Amino acid sequence: MAHVLLKRVAKTYNNQPVVKGLDLVVPNGSFTVLVGPSGCGKSTTLRMIAGLEGVTSGEIWIGDQQVNDLPPGKRDLAMVFQNYALYPTMSVFDNIAFGLQNRGFSRKACKSLVEEIAEVVGLRPYLDRKPSQLSGGQRQRVALARAMVKKPQVFLMDEPLSNLDAKLRNQMRVELTSLHKQLGSTFLYVTHDQVEAMTMGDQIVVMNEGEIMQAASPMELYNDPDNLFVAQFIGSPAMNILPEDERGHRLLGFRPEKAAITHTASQAAMQESRYVFRGTVTSREILGSDVLYYVETPIGRIVVKRDPETLTEAGAEVVVTVQKEHMYLFDKTTGKRIRHAERRNANSALAGGLM
Structure with missing residues (x-):
């Protein structure tokens, strides 16, 4: 586990600022949610932390290490994407074990780790199946298991539930929050859905137009908004x-x-x-x-x-x-x-x- 620290982090595309000097602390072991409308810079922020986007200015720290110049594979992170990014020709077992095998783990060690994680996310009966034989929720669990098996310091999740139907999305929200409590790891989660943010996060970071409007607990945002944007964005009806x-x-x-x-x-x-x-x-x-x-x-x-x-x-x-x-x-x-x-x-x- 580790905290994530952003110091005046900015990102510019073609002289257009997308992320504007963010200062943010993601506490060790927290479930922090970045939420805001489309185009507010939340996914770009997550990708900069992951190392998939370069930083125009500022510093990103994971634990006690500044990671601006580290490649993604050296940051001890795991990322879960919106589209799951599973290999369709591989079994569930091989999808989960793929990263371990690339890092030189033995077949025996891979089997032990994969079965341990599969038990946690309820995939033990499906390890021999292909992704096409699974439901949307099961495929999402495979993507989570593949991230978990690395035992990273920080989990990054970019709208991982947006492709699921409403009922399954509600179920997966409960499963993710339970999983977070079980693992005790640092989760950084991106969504545009304020209901998802309020029900899952213990710290919510509301963003708009590349800036942080407010970062606080769900009930503090609801009861004590700092500005008009947060007041109207958080809460339904507004x-x-x-x-x-x-x-x-x-x-x-x-x-x-x-x-x-x-x-x-x-x-x-x-x-x-x-x-x-x-x-x-x-x-x-x-x-x-x-x-x-x-x-x-x-x-x-x-x-x-x-x-x-x-x-x-x-x-x-x-x-x-x-x-x-x-x-x-x-x-x-x-x-x-x-x-x-x-x-x-x-x-x-x-x-x-x-x-």
Whole structure:
């Protein structure tokens, strides 16, 4: 096991910056997830760590060794790709053992190591089969086993579940997190799926346009976002964002599940709530355990997430209330969180009211 350290790492293609001076610590033994929209630089970052892409500037450290000039095979890493990259004419056993054989391991040593890893990932009954005879989930396990058999310091995974159907993807998420706990190794995982990131990672690094927006635990990102991008990228449905006032220099944010929806606004509710909005339910989505209401107000659309015990019909006139402590404030120009103003407003009875 080893930590991974990036110091001002940058990557430029044709004078266009793709990764912009990243500083990042991937702790030893952590499950760290790089997440962000397509083209944000997360896969490029992973490939630079793996040695598959050169670094334009900055330093990459694995453990106590700077690896900028080391070839991929000398970095003591294992990478799992999106397309599995299995040899179709080889058996599962030979696919897993291929790297060991190239490194001069004896047939006996290969057999022992492959069978040990195959037992861990549930592939013992399939060692004689070809990849074409396996399901998508089984092929993914072969790719994982091939990486695991090397017993590397760090596992790198580039969207390894994206080719699987939804049910199998959910199953493999559970298996990967269990595997991480069992191995205790350092995992660095790339995905564009924020649900995947939130359910798997103990550290999540949110990226956008080649920069790190925030690196934190899942619940810290959700409850304490540093900026507008993180606030809206993390969470489903996304955070509601509305103008604070007519000047529009600042934006208000609140999570859909933190809002209450009623047909009237009681005096107590108006006194207790920092913000109260009048609007009309334009549509709703019944999801079983939850209901999403889409409410059109004079200053924008609000999404409210509630339990289905009391349903409100589309077309109903409603009042949406949000407690003071659940409101976030952002600078409209920079997108940065305005924390001091939140604290001041939370202790003030001013600026609230019925909209």
